[in-house]
Amino acid sequence: MSTHAPDIVVRRLPLYLRALTLLADRGQEIISSRELGRRVGVSAAQLRKDLSLFGEFGRQGLGYEVVYLRDQIRRILQVDRIWHVALIGAGALGHALVNYPTFTRWDFFINTVFDNDPAKIGTIIGGLTVRSMDRLGKTLQAQHIEIAILAVPADVAQQVADDLVEAGIKALLNYAPISLVLPDDVHVSHIDPVASLQAVTYYL
Amino acid sequence: MSTHAPDIVVRRLPLYLRALTLLADRGQEIISSRELGRRVGVSAAQLRKDLSLFGEFGRQGLGYEVVYLRDQIRRILQVDRIWHVALIGAGALGHALVNYPTFTRWDFFINTVFDNDPAKIGTIIGGLTVRSMDRLGKTLQAQHIEIAILAVPADVAQQVADDLVEAGIKALLNYAPISLVLPDDVHVSHIDPVASLQAVTYYL
DNA sequence: GCGTGTGAAACAATTCACAGCG
DNA sequence: CGCTGTGAATTGTTTCACACGC
Numbered sequence: 001m002s003t004h005a006p007d008i009v010v011r012r013l014p015l016y017l018r019a020l021t022l023l024a025d026r027g028q029e030i031i032s033s034r035e036l037g038r039r040v041g042v043s044a045a046q047l048r049k050d051l052s053l054f055g056e057f058g059r060q061g062l063g064y065e066v067v068y069l070r071d072q073i074r075r076i077l078q079v080d081r082i083w084h085v086a087l088i089g090a091g092a093l094g095h096a097l098v099n100y101p102t103f104t105r106w107d108f109f110i111n112t113v114f115d116n117d118p119a120k121i122g123t124i125i126g127g128l129t130v131r132s133m134d135r136l137g138k139t140l141q142a143q144h145i146e147i148a149i150l151a152v153p154a155d156v157a158q159q160v161a162d163d164l165v166e167a168g169i170k171a172l173l174n175y176a177p178i179s180l181v182l183p184d185d186v187h188v189s190h191i192d193p194v195a196s197l198q199a200v201t202y203y204l
Numbered sequence: 205m206s207t208h209a210p211d212i213v214v215r216r217l218p219l220y221l222r223a224l225t226l227l228a229d230r231g232q233e234i235i236s237s238r239e240l241g242r243r244v245g246v247s248a249a250q251l252r253k254d255l256s257l258f259g260e261f262g263r264q265g266l267g268y269e270v271v272y273l274r275d276q277i278r279r280i281l282q283v284d285r286i287w288h289v290a291l292i293g294a295g296a297l298g299h300a301l302v303n304y305p306t307f308t309r310w311d312f313f314i315n316t317v318f319d320n321d322p323a324k325i326g327t328i329i330g331g332l333t334v335r336s337m338d339r340l341g342k343t344l345q346a347q348h349i350e351i352a353i354l355a356v357p358a359d360v361a362q363q364v365a366d367d368l369v370e371a372g373i374k375a376l377l378n379y380a381p382i383s384l385v386l387p388d389d390v391h392v393s394h395i396d397p398v399a400s401l402q403a404v405t406y407y408l
Numbered sequence: 409g410c411g412t413g414t415g416a417a418a419c420a421a422t423t424c425a426c427a428g429c430g
Numbered sequence: 431c432g433c434t435g436t437g438a439a440t441t442g443t444t445t446c447a448c449a450c451g452c
Binding site: 236237238248252253255256260261262263264265266267268 | 431432433434435436
């Protein structure tokens with residue numbers, strides 16, 4: 001627990017969290033690992049093992065208290081607070097993302113929008129003025145931004161990602177259809193619909 | 205090879221494919237497992253092991269012929285042809301997806317748009333008339349659609365997914381922020397930006 | 409009895425390291 | 431030489447099965 005849990009476990013925690021949040025909103029008070037696992041698509045044993053990496057949250061003979069477990073996972077993931085996020089790229093995808101209500105509902109607030117196209121700088125999208133990337137580092141610091149969403153064309157994505165890392169970003173969500181090569185201490189999640197589709201066609 | 209390769213390998217193939225396509229377009233003819241692996245973020249040994257599940261594609265002492273390996277992976281993934289795709293959900297997300305040029309560039313064509321909102325049925329988005337889901341099975345068959353993109357609100361996503369399975373869909377790309385529970389023979393990829401963000405905040 | 413937490417066992421994925429071939 | 435393809439070794443993940451406490 002002093003060192004980090006495996007990546008694969010960390011990536012499942014948000015799924016548990018979402019199912020628990022849904023259950024809590026419905027007023028369900030208790031759930032077993034079997035039932036929660038079924039809803040998320042993992043085995044009961046795996047769910048218990050995953051949670052055991054972070055502590056003991058259940059009650060023997062009973063199960064897990066939904067609200068308590070939800071709050072514990074929120075704490076573990078550090079999503080028990082608001083995160084400010086920078087959006088890089090004010091194209092069609094950027095427009096869709098800045099208005100994507102699901103981010104806000106889960107306490108991720110796009111705070112600042114950057115683009116390097118002079119025609120876009122100064123325009124307003126989603127209520128935010130598009131900024132040049134010139135003073136990137138300073139702006140991120142001033143706005144307390146630690147996460148960036150990369151929504152720029154593939155052919156400039158690596159360069160922009162390098163700039164973000166240079167500016168101190170340690171976590172980023174990449175929507176560009178390209179594999180970024182970045183230092184190990186930068187955490188990248190890749191949203192890659194085409195790769196996802198290409199993986200499913202294999203099975204058809 | 206007569207049975208299926210592991211999921212985790214299949215999900216890496218699209219990354220190899222994309223890097224190879226980029227290299228081919230630049231005119232590079234040969235690449236080593238070391239260099240291709242570096243670009244995709246996997247070890248040279250892993251890349252070679254992955255490919256070895258499907259055949260022998262390299263040349264000893266030399267490396268891989270870029271165009272040849274690209275075409276082989278296209279064949280393995282069955283993306284050496286066009287796929288017709290149905291989009292379910294004509295909301296803001298659906299609008300963004302139907303105009304997402306990256307799908308088309310990689311030969312996934314959204315062919316048909318469904319929505320159950322009477323106010324949307326009959327309207328046109330991305331050049332396509334929004335249809336009711338009443339004759340879902342028949343329409344999918346008529347249009348030779350085998351893949352669906354689910355872009356409906358979370359609270360109806362499970363029901364709509366059940367309807368799609370009922371209509372014969374075996375592969376789907378889920379954009380709804382919910383874990384779908386579906387039969388094992390249905391292949392689901394989940395696009396889940398919030399879960400991705402929640403996983404990276406763990407490390408910050 | 410029921411369901412968690414967890415060592416032990418089984419299984420899966422990755423890396424090592426080298427034979428073999430151009 | 432250099433680099434692939436691949437068994438063997440290692441490392442990582444999942445499942446099993448049961449002691450323990452409610």
